[in-house]
Amino acid sequence: MQTNYEKIIIVGQGLCGTFLSMYLHLAGKEIVVYNLPKKNSSSIVTSGVINPVTGRRIVRTWMIEEIMPFAVNTYQKVEQLLQTSIIKQCNILDFHPTPQMKIAFDDRINEEPFLQKPSNQNQWNEYLNYHFGFGEINPCWQIDIQNLLQSWREYLLTNRLLKEEYFSEEQINLHKNNLVIYCDGADNTTNSYFKLLPYALNKGEALIAEINDLPRKNIYKQTCAIVPYKKDLWWIGSNYEWNFENDLPSNHFREDMEARLKSFLKIPYKIVEHIAAIRPANIERRPFIGFHPIHQNIGILNGMGTKGCSLAPYFAHQFSNYIVQGTAIHSMADIKRFSGILSKN
Numbered sequence: 013m014q015t016n017y018e019k020i021i022i023v024g025q026g027l028c029g030t031f032l033s034m035y036l037h038l039a040g041k042e043i044v045v046y047n048l049p050k051k052n053s054s055s056i057v058t059s060g061v062i063n064p065v066t067g068r069r070i071v072r073t074w075m076i077e078e079i080m081p082f083a084v085n086t087y088q089k090v091e092q093l094l095q096t097s098i099i100k101q102c103n104i105l106d107f108h109p110t111p112q113m114k115i116a117f118d119d120r121i122n123e124e125p126f127l128q129k130p131s132n133q134n135q136w137n138e139y140l141n142y143h144f145g146f147g148e149i150n151p152c153w154q155i156d157i158q159n160l161l162q163s164w165r166e167y168l169l170t171n172r173l174l175k176e177e178y179f180s181e182e183q184i185n186l187h188k189n190n191l192v193i194y195c196d197g198a199d200n201t202t203n204s205y206f207k208l209l210p211y212a213l214n215k216g217e218a219l220i221a222e223i224n225d226l227p228r229k230n231i232y233k234q235t236c237a238i239v240p241y242k243k244d245l246w247w248i249g250s251n252y253e254w255n256f257e258n259d260l261p262s263n264h265f266r267e268d269m270e271a272r273l274k275s276f277l278k279i280p281y282k283i284v285e286h287i288a289a290i291r292p293a294n295i296e297r298r299p300f301i302g303f304h305p306i307h308q309n310i311g312i313l314n315g316m317g318t319k320g321c322s323l324a325p326y327f328a329h330q331f332s333n334y335i336v337q338g339t340a341i342h343s344m345a346d347i348k349r350f351s352g353i354l355s356k357n
């Protein structure tokens with residue numbers, strides 16, 4: 013545990029930097045956040061969904077029993093702190109795309125309390141095309157991450173704790189007496205201290221659409237997800253692209269996603285925007301948290317992959333407690349597991 017430092021520099025104000033700076037600030041630590049504003053960081057492009065189950069086999073997300081209630085409670089407290097609306101329950105209606113997927117869902121219902129079968133299976137015929145029924149994932153949550161980031165940004169600016177500029181590695185020499193913690197998302201893969209971590213970045217895109225008259229209480233999912241978004245808009249996505257040349261929206265995605273949307277949605281829509289970002293994912297699908305084994309004033313909170321909305325509050329809290337009180341970091345998230353690799357640079 014680091015005890016000998018003056019202040020804590022946090023590099024990045026996506027989900028990770030937001031929560032880490034919040035916890036450390038509320039614990040009375042002196043902090044400064046550097047964030048280069050970027051229109052398409054992962055946290056800006058996200059649909060903000062917390063879903064307790066995952067994948068085609070509908071298995072429980074890692075540690076969700078502990079992490080989801082923690083995250084919900086945290087977002088609700090942040091609503092009080094920042095006096096704004098951030099979180100709402102928004103269950104996923106899972107419209108089975110094939111008979112096999114229906115069987116997979118139905119087979120899991122008895123053993124998985126997050127899964128339910130609504131009795132009126134014709135309820136959505138007016139709006140959506142579906143032939144194999146639907147199930148409900150309950151509870152799911154939706155977080156207005158863009159509002160959270162903007163509200164915390166304003167708080168930091170008001171308190172003179174934010175520099176909206178790039179933090180270069182050369183600046184580290186000026187911060188020998190400070191802790192520097194990287195919450196820099198996918199950019200961390202080029203960071204001299206941490207680039208050897210086993211990242212497996214993937215690109216995700218979404219279309220933003222106007223769809224009048226579709227009820228906004230749920231997320232509708234078939235071969236694409238239709239998620240309530242800012243104002244009256246909808247977020248339609250996404251994909252997991254492992255081979256990509258840049259972080260820009262692609263024609264290929266737009267054509268593919270629009271074809272999926274057309275076959276799912278019965279009512280008119282209008283695409284108004286197309287967004288894309290790189291997810292800071294890794295091979296193990298577990299976070300990277302802790303201090304560098306050699307450069308012990310340089311730390312990291314990263315690797316949230318596809319689950320930043322639930323993982324970031326929980327693990328930022330754990331990392332903040334480690335810094336403030338010396339309590340443990342979960343062994344599957346602690347970067348001590350990569351001490352050997354990281355000691356090579």
Ligand SMILES: Cc1cc2nc3c(=O)[nH]c(=O)nc-3n(C[C@H](O)[C@H](O)[C@H](O)COP(=O)(O)OP(=O)(O)OC[C@H]3O[C@@H](n4cnc5c(N)ncnc54)[C@H](O)[C@@H]3O)c2cc1C
Pocket residue numbers: 023024025026027028029046047048049050053054055056057058059060061062177178179180195196197198199215216217218249250288289290291292313314315316317318319320321322323
């Ligand atoms: C299409 C898509 C959909 C998604 N949907 C969901 C979802 O529904 N639920 C969910 O839980 N997760 C979702 N995710 C994943 C989630 O968005 C990420 O896990 C999370 O946003 C990662 O946050 P982060 O803070 O680590 O990184 P980022 O959001 O990338 O933030 C990093 C910040 O650091 C800044 N920065 C980097 N380097 C520097 C530097 N040297 N100096 C200054 N600033 C710097 C960047 O500008 C940026 O602002 C989705 C991601 C995508 C792309």
